[in-house]
Amino acid sequence: MTIDDGRSDVRRQSVRSYLRRWVATSGAQLLVVDPEDDGGALAGAMAPRGVHVNWVSTTTDGLVEFGRTDPLAVIVAPECGGIPAPEFVDVIRRLGASYVLAAGGGPPDAGDLGPLVAAGASAVVPRPYDAQRVWELMTLSPRSVSEHALVHVGPLELDATAFTVKVGGERIADLPLKEFEMLRALMLAAPGVVTDDELRDALWGSDGRRPGSNTIAMHATRLRSRLGEAAVVRRVRGRGYSLAVG
Structure with a gap:
């Protein structure tokens, strides 16, 4: 191998x-x-x-x-x-x-x-x-x-079975797995806030390794750059993250 x-x-x-x-x-x-x-x-x-x-x-x-x-x-x-x-x-x-x-x-x-x-x-x-x-x-x-495979928020469309994200109907470059998981969690809760613990569960599961807030922040920063102007990943101090679209 x-x-x-x-x-x-x-x-x-x-x-x-x-x-x-x-x-x-x-x-x-x-x-x-x-x-x-x-x-x-x-x-x-x-x-x-x-x-x-x-x-x-x-x-x-x-x-x-x-x-x-x-x-x-x-x-x-x-x-x-x-x-x-x-x-x-x-x-x-x-x-x-x-x-x-x-x-x-x-x-x-x-x-x-x-x-x-x-x-x-x-x-x-x-x-x-x-x-x-x-x-x-x-x-x-x-x-x-x-209906369970697709999540829509504004111009964003996420397909969990195909691992694709579209903006305004146009597919964007494939997201790395962690950013994909974070986006899905934020879209499901939008416009509400997803806590750091909820993101840990979404990205790493409830068992085993539990990364700190800095690791979550790193993935949030990368996700922001990948989404560009299509959506805003916002840090809510002391609470978690939220997703907003124009």
Whole structure:
């Protein structure tokens, strides 16, 4: 492996980590209620599409997470513990779930999928889950998936899945990852203030290394120069940073 290859691997890992953090707070939510956890394989594959996967093993936990996350789609396995899966589907449909998928291809004794479909499941998604197939089914949801990937503030448009920034419809030079993360955080809060701690979470996550204010200020300075006159990154003393557009 060359040095450049090594740097590419590090960047890809950093991008994957960022994507998971971003979609956890701003992406489309997919709730999977299935006792057979895949170890995060589906979550990792869906993150680049702007979809955050929340996996629980019982329908009881599924009800809690449904209320907490308001998912775009819900996948339900028939053999889940808790209340019977068809009853769970009926409940979340009455609570407003617009798109429910029945998980097929599970254990031989998983039971018939017919009751799930009768209760309101719109389609069957086979196991083991394939990200492309899940994505294709999610795009059929009455609620839009793509709306979660784009953030607009004035003339600025940020696409978290394509890692692009446009000003007035024209794409600007690609931002380094940290400046991209900072801009996304500021755009989501605009015109409000994002605190230093919130920026640390956005740029480095809540665990591990926690850079000081000077490092944040350095990235803010670089972001200002990259945006030029399109927007102003303003330091609010004692509070954090905000984004303003003309």
